[in-house]
Amino acid sequence: MNIETSLSHITKYAPFEDPSGASHFPIYNTGTFDLKKQSGDKIYDYTRSDNPTREMLENLFADVENAAGCVCTHTGIAAVALLFETVLKANSSVLVEADCYGGTFRLLKIFQDKYNVKIHFADFTKNEDLENILSSNKIDLVLCESPTNPGLKIIDIKEVADISHKYNALFAIDNSLATFISQKPLDLGADFSLFSTTKYISGHGSVVAGAIAAKTKELSNEIHYYANAHGRSQNPMDVFLISLGIPTLKIRMKEHQENSIKIATFLEEQDYILKVTHPGLKSHPQYELAKKQMKYIPGVFCVDFNSVELAEKFIENTKIFGEKCSFGSPDSRVEIPAKISHASFSKEELAAIGITDSTVRFSIGLESVDDLIQDINQAVK
Ligand SMILES: Cc1ncc(COP(=O)(O)O)c(C=O)c1O
Numbered sequence: 001m002n003i004e005t006s007l008s009h010i011t012k013y014a015p016f017e018d019p020s021g022a023s024h025f026p027i028y029n030t031g032t033f034d035l036k037k038q039s040g041d042k043i044y045d046y047t048r049s050d051n052p053t054r055e056m057l058e059n060l061f062a063d064v065e066n067a068a069g070c071v072c073t074h075t076g077i078a079a080v081a082l083l084f085e086t087v088l089k090a091n092s093s094v095l096v097e098a099d100c101y102g103g104t105f106r107l108l109k110i111f112q113d114k115y116n117v118k119i120h121f122a123d124f125t126k127n128e129d130l131e132n133i134l135s136s137n138k139i140d141l142v143l144c145e146s147p148t149n150p151g152l153k154i155i156d157i158k159e160v161a162d163i164s165h166k167y168n169a170l171f172a173i174d175n176s177l178a179t180f181i182s183q184k185p186l187d188l189g190a191d192f193s194l195f196s197t198t199k200y201i202s203g204h205g206s207v208v209a210g211a212i213a214a215k216t217k218e219l220s221n222e223i224h225y226y227a228n229a230h231g232r233s234q235n236p237m238d239v240f241l242i243s244l245g246i247p248t249l250k251i252r253m254k255e256h257q258e259n260s261i262k263i264a265t266f267l268e269e270q271d272y273i274l275k276v277t278h279p280g281l282k283s284h285p286q287y288e289l290a291k292k293q294m295k296y297i298p299g300v301f302c303v304d305f306n307s308v309e310l311a312e313k314f315i316e317n318t319k320i321f322g323e324k325c326s327f328g329s330p331d332s333r334v335e336i337p338a339k340i341s342h343a344s345f346s347k348e349e350l351a352a353i354g355i356t357d358s359t360v361r362f363s364i365g366l367e368s369v370d371d372l373i374q375d376i377n378q379a380v381k
Contacts (some may be wrong), residue, residue: 003064003181008247013059015042015052027240028053049228053236057243058211060068062220064180065193067213070218071227072242073235076176076210077103078195082232083172083212084111086222087141090259091120095164097144099151099353101174102342104143109344124155124254125286128164134167145174146183146293149327150302150337150361151353152277154286154293161189170219176200177327181249182294186215192223199328200298203245203252209238252366256299256328259372260364264301266373272380274304299364300327302337304356310344310380311336311358317379327363334371337361 011018016023024048028051033044035219044050054072062070073079079102088094088111096108098121111117120137122129133139142164146155157173164171172192173185177198185193194212195201202209211234214220227233234242245252257280264278274282278301279290290297305311315334324333325341335341338350338357350356364372 002249003234006060006064007181007249010056010060010243012330013063014056015059024240024243025053025056027236029236043271047236048058048231048233051233051236051239053239054234057234057239060209061180061213061244062067064184065175065213066184066186066219067193067215068217070211070213071223071232072197073210073212073227073232074234074238074241075208076194076198077107077238078232079194079196079210079212080104080107080174082139082223082227082230083143083192084108084117085230085232086219086226087170088115088117089140090115091117092140093120093137094368095120095122095130095137095139095142095169097124097148097153097155098122098349099153100143100145101176101342102337104174105342105349106344124160124284125153127159130160130163137186139167139169139318141315142169142171143174144219145177146185147177147279147290147298149177149300150342150355150359152279152284152300152302154284156289157183157185157188157190157293165189172335177298177300178250178294179253179298180375181253182296182298186213188293191215191219197242198326200253200256201245201249203249203328203330205326205329205331207238209234209242240285245358250296253296253298256364257296259366259369260299260301260362261297262364262369263364263372263376264303267303267376270380272306272310274306276304277302277354284364295345296329301362302355303360303362305358305360308357311360314376314379315360317381318375319378320367320375321362327361329363330366332365332367333363334360348357 280297
């Protein structure tokens, strides 16, 4: 079945049929289930461990990611935490793309300080660097985003999966930007695909949540075990909110792509801009790989203004764009990563991945492009 059909019929993923034929599967908003009232193979006892509403979303994500199983988590960063809790032990080593979400970076530092986890950062577009680190260290986990946030680098998922497996490391992709509608990391060799459903998947900015899908039954059992033990699972009300956005994911992604390419192209022509980094523009160094690896290019890109003052003035003056973190909502937004989403990086760490105080990250929504361009024009005057 094609993915559009699956995403439009979510109730078919419910663990049992609702007798009313309701278009939305009920929200089982309960903590506990009566063991005496159940029969059959599947028994529910406690919502932290298992819940029918959450199971529906987990079944759907596992299917569309081609995974053996999935856990829906209470936030996207909880999916990252669950990955670490599942795979890492004290003194483990991880290899992480240096250009990563600020919350992931902060969490890694916590694992480093508390559990002596050794972190190796690298540029994942340089296979030789990856080979060097993997061949001279015992790496347990390799992790990257693609596209990366905030640098919008495209990582060749198949190549990195092959290199990781050559050295017996597990490979996880943070698929928050592209989503499973655009790319399926497990098909390209990754062991885990995790994502913040807060972004494009919920699509309406109304909830924070996440998920992690595992390629094998064994890894799936492990994430379920640790999700229950560490209390990482998502509550059923939030599952319902996430499920409302899912049928429209594809049409929204197409629109985010189209609108953002128009705005990025416009900005590239302005003399107050030093650089626009959008994987959907020919000027992006991995434009061809982006086209090959992703069906739709997400609507997030970075712009280097020619001064910090102008970047700040622009954000201050915009009327339609909110100054907000996160991305993937219907409303367009801008932020300075160094100040907000990536404040856990030092200036030097950000400079190493090409991000400065005059870099503004855009997330383009579903508004009229003409209105957005007018807003940009008046904001820089
Ligand atoms: C790439 C990426 N991964 C994970 C997260 C964490 O997701 P959440 O904010 O839902 O916890 C974010 C949040 O911005 C992100 O950008």
